[in-house]
Amino acid sequence: MAKKENAEVSITKLEKFCKQNDKVNTVCTFEVDGEAVEYSVKYRLSLEDCIKFVDDVVSGCIDKSEMTLIGIARSFLIKRNLMTFYANFRMPSDISKAYAYISGAESIINDIIDNIDAAQYASLLDAIDKGIEFEINKMTCEQETRINGVIEKLNGISEQMESIFGGISGEEASKFISTVASAGQIDAKAIADVFAQKVTNKQ
Numbered sequence: 270m271a272k273k274e275n276a277e278v279s280i281t282k283l284e285k286f287c288k289q290n291d292k293v294n295t296v297c298t299f300e301v302d303g304e305a306v307e308y309s310v311k312y313r314l315s316l317e318d319c320i321k322f323v324d325d326v327v328s329g330c331i332d333k334s335e336m337t338l339i340g341i342a343r344s345f346l347i348k349r350n351l352m353t354f355y356a357n358f359r360m361p362s363d364i365s366k367a368y369a370y371i372s373g374a375e376s377i378i379n380d381i382i383d384n385i386d387a388a389q390y391a392s393l394l395d396a397i398d399k400g401i402e403f404e405i406n407k408m409t410c411e412q413e414t415r416i417n418g419v420i421e422k423l424n425g426i427s428e429q430m431e432s433i434f435g436g437i438s439g440e441e442a443s444k445f446i447s448t449v450a451s452a453g454q455i456d457a458k459a460i461a462d463v464f465a466q467k468v469t470n471k472q
Contacts, residue, residue, distance in 0.1 A: 295384040297356075299377055308377075310356050313386040322350050322393055327400035336408045338401070345371055347397070351381050 292312040298305045314322065326346040330339050348371045352358040356377075360367045371378075382390065 297380050308356050310381050310384045322354050323396045326397045331404045348378050355385050356381050
């Protein structure tokens with residue numbers, strides 16, 4: 270009897286396929302004072318850990334208060350997450366100490382990379398770069414919005430000043446500006462004089 274075309278593949282078969290192509294955790298070692306120290310490396314991260322890995326790096330590269338990119342943070346955070354997500358290392362909360370440890374652990378980090386799913390790791394790096402690009406574009410839009418708001422306010426002030434000084438003689442305008450400059454603030458009397466001159470000119 271012929272098999273049905275386009276029949277659905279059972280979840281059991283897919284599960285078995287994935288398991289036979291999966292790898293168990295790898296035990297690696299490094300030496301300290303003649304002692305072999307073991308650590309475990311996961312071959313592949315769960316979806317939840319992948320999301321946390323990416324979000325941690327992206328958020329650490331962006332200073333939202335200053336609206337700037339912290340370029341040096343990317344490499345450091347990726348290496349730190351390789352050691353804490355893929356391997357079972359603990360990192361100090363002190364960022365300076367963590368940076369010093371990461372800088373001195375290149376051989377360990379390379380061993381971790383050699384024992385993880387290369388395709389998954391590449392997808393994490395791609396997601397990180399796209400996330401950083403998205404945040405940069407968002408900051409650029411926010412800055413443009415702020416600048417446009419400032420320009421609108423300046424245009425409004427310009428229109429107000431034009432309505433005040435329209436029809437005022439150059440001598441009176443110069444006098445008003447000099448008064449403001451010397452006082453360091455707008456003098457109510459100076460404005461009143463300008464309006465009085467404007468009314469006089471219209472009569």
